[in-house]
Amino acid sequence: MEHPKLFEPGDPLVQRVRELCLDLPEAVEVEAWGRPTFRARKPIFVHTGSSMTRPYSIVIKTDPEEHPALEQDARFFHAPYYDGARWLGIDFDGPAVDWQFLAELIETSYRQVAVTRQLNLLELARPRGLGYSS
Template sequence: MPAASTPDDAAHLGELRRLALAFPGAEERVSHGRVTFRARLLFAVHGGMTKATTTSPARQYPDALLVKVDPAEEAALAQDPRFFVPAYYGPAGWLGLDLEAAPVDWQEVAELLDMSYREVAGPRLVARLDAEGSPAGRRS
């Protein structure tokens, strides 16, 4: 397995890993140099970037969370300056949250992970999540 471009001691990766792996069937993999979390399909990525445009260069976000968002939530989240449209993932309904832009609200992160998981995990895993309880509903 290739090494991740984000070291294991990255500022927020430990807590992100703890939350993401609490979802039923979740597993961690490194893909394209990034730590990713999947349950059947990809539901979260640590780190990302924007695409370059004619008016701005590509921007790296090494400590960010990329999630697939509910289409009903996408416009509201995109208005928040902490969020960005990630390269490659953006056209498929993903947004990135810059974890360095402000103090991290881990409840918000858990809710974003829950939303993304529900978008991709499939009915059996979502039913299991509902039966067992989501990490977004648990207080640590």
């Protein structure tokens, strides 16, 4: 069964998410379920479009220490099929979107699934603690 595409080609909001994701070492885009997913080679670290009713959202894997606080933040929600393993969704449309914050969430999600070699490449590119530089 082929899933319908959730986004039009060249969608500017999806393109912005794409740029943030593909800036990470060895990140690749794979279409799955009619949506762009972003992977650290194989494991997913960002899934766009959590559902048909929330298309402009991303699902990310949270840091274990930050997860409880993020669950209490009204901007986050539990996405279908991702509950139970520190995955949360957040919308990325509207005028109040904090793209710096989304970039940090995306990088944190990447760090949760990346292998040591990829993490080492990321540390060389932007050492942790110095903030997102893109």
